[in-house]
Amino acid sequence: xxxxxxxxxxxxxxxxxxxxxxxxxxxxxxxxxxxxxxxxxxxxxxxxxxxxxxxxxxxxxxxxxxxxxxxxxxxxxxxxxxxxxxxxxxxxxxxxxxxxxxxxxxxxxxxxxxxxxxxxxxxxxxxxxxxxxxxxxxxxxxxxxxxxxxxxxxxxxxxxxxxxxxxxxxxxxxxxxxxxxxxxxxxxxxxxxxxxxxxxxxxxxxxxxxxxxxxxxxxxxxxxxxxxxxxxxxxxxxxxxxxxxxxxxxxxxxxxxxxxxxxxxxxxxxxxxxxxxxxxxxxxxxxxxxxxxxxxxxxxxxxxxxxxxxxxxxxxxxxxxxxxxxxxxxxxxxxxxxxxxxxxxxxxxxxxxxxxxxxxxxxxxxxxxxxx
Amino acid sequence: xxxxxxxxxxxxxxxxxxxxxxxxxxxxxxxxxxxxxxxxxxxxxxxxxxxxxxxxxxxxxxxxxxxxxxxxxxxxxxxxxxxxxxxxxxxxxxxxxxxxxxxxxxxxxxxxxxxxxxxxxxxxxxxxxxxxxxxxxxxxxxxxxxxxxxxxxxxxxxxxxxxxxxxxxxxxxxxxxxxxxxxxxxxxxxxxxxxxxxx
Numbered sequence: 001x002x003x004x005x006x007x008x009x010x011x012x013x014x015x016x017x018x019x020x021x022x023x024x025x026x027x028x029x030x031x032x033x034x035x036x037x038x039x040x041x042x043x044x045x046x047x048x049x050x051x052x053x054x055x056x057x058x059x060x061x062x063x064x065x066x067x068x069x070x071x072x073x074x075x076x077x078x079x080x081x082x083x084x085x086x087x088x089x090x091x092x093x094x095x096x097x098x099x100x101x102x103x104x105x106x107x108x109x110x111x112x113x114x115x116x117x118x119x120x121x122x123x124x125x126x127x128x129x130x131x132x133x134x135x136x137x138x139x140x141x142x143x144x145x146x147x148x149x150x151x152x153x154x155x156x157x158x159x160x161x162x163x164x165x166x167x168x169x170x171x172x173x174x175x176x177x178x179x180x181x182x183x184x185x186x187x188x189x190x191x192x193x194x195x196x197x198x199x200x201x202x203x204x205x206x207x208x209x210x211x212x213x214x215x216x217x218x219x220x221x222x223x224x225x226x227x228x229x230x231x232x233x234x235x236x237x238x239x240x241x242x243x244x245x246x247x248x249x250x251x252x253x254x255x256x257x258x259x260x261x262x263x264x265x266x267x268x269x270x271x272x273x274x275x276x277x278x279x280x281x282x283x284x285x286x287x288x289x290x291x292x293x294x295x296x297x298x299x300x301x302x303x304x305x306x307x308x309x310x311x312x313x314x315x316x317x318x319x320x321x322x323x324x325x326x327x328x329x330x331x332x333x334x335x336x337x338x339x340x341x342x343x344x345x346x347x348x349x350x351x352x353x354x355x356x357x358x359x360x361x362x363x364x365x366x367x368x369x370x371x372x
Numbered sequence: 373x374x375x376x377x378x379x380x381x382x383x384x385x386x387x388x389x390x391x392x393x394x395x396x397x398x399x400x401x402x403x404x405x406x407x408x409x410x411x412x413x414x415x416x417x418x419x420x421x422x423x424x425x426x427x428x429x430x431x432x433x434x435x436x437x438x439x440x441x442x443x444x445x446x447x448x449x450x451x452x453x454x455x456x457x458x459x460x461x462x463x464x465x466x467x468x469x470x471x472x473x474x475x476x477x478x479x480x481x482x483x484x485x486x487x488x489x490x491x492x493x494x495x496x497x498x499x500x501x502x503x504x505x506x507x508x509x510x511x512x513x514x515x516x517x518x519x520x521x522x523x524x525x526x527x528x529x530x531x532x533x534x535x536x537x538x539x540x541x542x543x544x545x546x547x548x549x550x551x552x553x554x555x556x557x558x559x560x561x562x563x564x565x566x567x568x569x570x571x
Contacts, residue, residue, distance in 0.1 A: 008528070015422055028419060032457035036543040038415055043546040045418075046520075046553060047527070056523060068424060081557045084501050089521045 011044035016064045049082040164325040171323045175334050277367035281338050290333040292350060294363060298328045300352030304359055305333050310345045319353075343371045386437060390444035394436075397443055397452055412436075412453075416460055423464050431467055435460045500563035504556055512552065519549045 013019045014027045031038035051057050052065050069075045281288065290305070304319035320334050331350070345368050351359035395405040398412070416432035425431050438459050442449065449455045505513055515534065522530045535545040 017422075017424065028461075029454070029457055032415055032419070032453045032460075035411065038411075038418075039543055039547045039550065041418065041422075042550050045422075046550060050520065051523075054523060077561055078557070080497065081501075081560055084497055084560070085520065085553075085556075088498070088501055088505070089517045 011041060012048060015045055015048055016061060049078055050086055053082040053086045167323045168325060278370060279367055280370045280372060281341055282372055285338050287335040288338055289335055292331045294329045298324055298331060302353035304351045306349040308347050315340045341369045343369055384441050390440050394440040394443050419460055425467060431463050435463045496567045497564050500560045504559035516549060516552050
């Protein structure tokens, strides 16, 4: 046992039975006479249990304590409590011995809790603000993406249309190229095409281009004069010849002959609604392309036209593969020889090829040919 | 307040009248006399415990009986506390004489408990202690914790500061802390006993 005050040392010695006879009788007479002295003895006993529990006694003191005090269940319980209590109070923060220390501590704790509350509110505000801003950013991005998507859709549509147009032109140019390569008496470029037996048309001669051009200019002049006198078919536009200006195909360098043919090709537009279609065909014109208006959108990929006289004499019959474009309501026939045409009335039967291979009627046209 | 047990050896039978005369010697106020009786009995119990008695409560009751008998027989006792202490020393001496004479102490009847057998490191016991501490109001909890926290010299100084802060004497603080400790210990034992029964 270390550094105890004298009075406490005496009390502890008494409790352990280490006091002298005189000392013991003095202490005993004191606590029997004085309640405060007795209370000091009770406190000293508590402290002795605590000192044992905390291992603050010497070896001899511990031995005596165990012999004298740990001889009953009651003292056992007291020691168990002393051990637990010593462990508990040792882990507790000591009281501030200053007056109002506890109150100050409580206020400090409340202040800390307040600061924590403010910090939490600030954190929630920051998070909510960030979420709102992020949502705005995402909304703007979605809006921009939608705009870009719409623009891209338009561009795609335009490209698709351009591709279809190009495909159509390519098909036409291919047909013309094949036509150029075909024999003069077989102007039909399409496979399986039926050629009129009477056809004796001559292929255009490349070497006499200037002569043909001169003839054409001459005939244009005559046709204009005639169309002034003949007002029929004005609505069809067939009183004025429109020269088909062919564009150079993609592989135009390998199809030079096509350009040579162009001046000799004439496009006539036919309308089913007008039975008074008049086509003026100059005598020098060997080939024409008929443009057919449709009442409905073209849906067949392969067509056939059959031209007959009113007494059912077959003039020509050609078929071709059409590169359809969306909402297409007009068909251009392959080049047709004008050799078999004489002045007179004709019928044109347009048929489309079904998926089962049969041809069905699409439309029928009536027209008059004036050969001049 | 109950009458002390009469011993066969004395051939004197404790009566209510004799006990009332004893209380009247302590204080004319019956309630205060009762409190003083309890405190005297506690002093006797502790005296016999600290003297190494094997039966402190029996020795304490024998002491009170003898004092009461003397008062009942008309003996004039001027210094009651000194007289009681004198009788107690006589009873203790007689007890020691009997113990030495018999030499037949039944060792098995003594509870030999080493400190190692006392295990307070059980979680339920600590939970009971924490719970009982929580039952105290905050100030009492802080004061008792402070009072029993320190060791050696620091302990004395702390208790003096604590008494000064609370504005009470050191002895009053001792009484208060001792009683509070007893209450706390009783609370923990009760809690732990209830736990052991349900376990």
